[in-house]
Amino acid sequence: MVTQLDGGTAPSDVSEPVPGEPTSSSTLPGLVVLMLERLDVTEGMNVLEIGTGTGYSTALMCDRLGYDNVTSVELDPDVAAKAAAALRRLGHAPHLVVGDGLEGDDNRAPFDRVIATCSVRRIPSAWLRQTRPGGRILTTLGGWLHGYGLALLDVSDDGAAEGRYLPGTISFMMARPQAPPMIDDARWNEVSELLTRAEPRPAVVDMDIQQDWTGRFVMQLALPCVLQRAISVDGGPWTEYLIDVTTGSSASLTPEPGGGWTVRQAGPVRLWDEAEKAIGRWRDAGAPAQDEFRVRTDGHEQTVWFDTDDGPVSWTLGAQDE
Numbered sequence: 397m398v399t400q401l402d403g404g405t406a407p408s409d410v411s412e413p414v415p416g417e418p419t420s421s422s423t424l425p426g427l428v429v430l431m432l433e434r435l436d437v438t439e440g441m442n443v444l445e446i447g448t449g450t451g452y453s454t455a456l457m458c459d460r461l462g463y464d465n466v467t468s469v470e471l472d473p474d475v476a477a478k479a480a481a482a483l484r485r486l487g488h489a490p491h492l493v494v495g496d497g498l499e500g501d502d503n504r505a506p507f508d509r510v511i512a513t514c515s516v517r518r519i520p521s522a523w524l525r526q527t528r529p530g531g532r533i534l535t536t537l538g539g540w541l542h543g544y545g546l547a548l549l550d551v552s553d554d555g556a557a558e559g560r561y562l563p564g565t566i567s568f569m570m571a572r573p574q575a576p577p578m579i580d581d582a583r584w585n586e587v588s589e590l591l592t593r594a595e596p597r598p599a600v601v602d603m604d605i606q607q608d609w610t611g612r613f614v615m616q617l618a619l620p621c622v623l624q625r626a627i628s629v630d631g632g633p634w635t636e637y638l639i640d641v642t643t644g645s646s647a648s649l650t651p652e653p654g655g656g657w658t659v660r661q662a663g664p665v666r667l668w669d670e671a672e673k674a675i676g677r678w679r680d681a682g683a684p685a686q687d688e689f690r691v692r693t694d695g696h697e698q699t700v701w702f703d704t705d706d707g708p709v710s711w712t713l714g715a716q717d718e
């Protein structure tokens with residue numbers, strides 16, 4: 397249930413439907429319970445939550461663990477104030493922090509459990525540092541191409557964490573500091589113009605891959621810093637454009653009237669070649685479901701992989717906090 401749009405508009409501000417990007421919401425109650433069960437939260441544990449939102453999930457944990465064992469961080473001051481008032485009305489006084497949950501909360505660490513109800517591109521190193529060995533982290537890992545997965549990691553004595561993606565199609569809004577960078581219309585138009593001069597080739601894998609939950613997730617792994625937009629030039633077919641914000645590389649995929657898609661690419665990285673390579677490796681291994689993927693982070697790098705008879709097929713997602 398969306399409770400804020402565009403970092404400002406609350407339901408009480410409007411009397412009829414308005415457009416906007418959801419920036420806060422109350423998580424589906426059943427999903428909150430499922431996540432707490434998966435996280436294996438029990439009495440006596442000290443828990444860190446990132447994304448207080450309405451305070452609903454915070455309230456459930458306060459009820460179960462006692463509010464002194466619950467710390468919840470919310471970035472948005474208005475949202476945080478409303479949650480604090482709601483929790484107070486219920487008689488709960490958890491440790492509420494207004495700030496960037498990607499930093500965790502050093503004051504209340506170490507935690508037995510960390511749960512995020514916003515998505516992150518990578519596990520922040522602060523969460524690792526602040527989780528006790530034997531503790532657990534549950535978060536959706538996602539990205540700008542909207543490939544998401546709910547991951548549960550166990551923290552080991554050496555301060556690394558390893559785990560797996562859980563079954564289901566669960567996504568959360570991105571942590572605000574990791575929201576996609578703005579690319580203005582002029583840049584998209586420039587890329588579209590540039591790509592008209594690029595050599596076309598038929599696509600081996602096309603954009604329909606995004607209809608498949610795990611297919612989209614694999615595409616996300618292959619293109620971690622890429623943004624996508626559909627543009628129709630002069631009433632022509634809707635073409636999907638990709639821009640990699642780190643290298644400036646770009647690609648387009650245009651559906652052909654007779655079927656199939658045409659790819660055009662520009663820049664130092666051939667983006668769609670990379671996507672096709674990743675999807676190819678995944679399909680060659682029998683297209684394993686997302687819950688066969690594993691994830692590991694040592695505080696510096698994050699690796700995602702699935703195992704095959706010939707060894708792991710893996711992706712490294714770069715530095716944690718970049």
Ligand SMILES: C[S@@+](CC[C@H](N)C(=O)[O-])C[C@H]1O[C@@H](n2cnc3c(N)ncnc32)[C@H](O)[C@@H]1O
Nearest residue numbers: 420422447449450452453470471497513571572
């Ligand atoms: C899906 S809502 C949380 C739902 C909440 N758990 C509930 O049960 O109502 C996600 C929240 O994460 C917050 N958020 C986004 N980025 C954040 C960050 N870096 N640190 C803390 N909170 C963040 C958003 O403002 C939003 O309120």
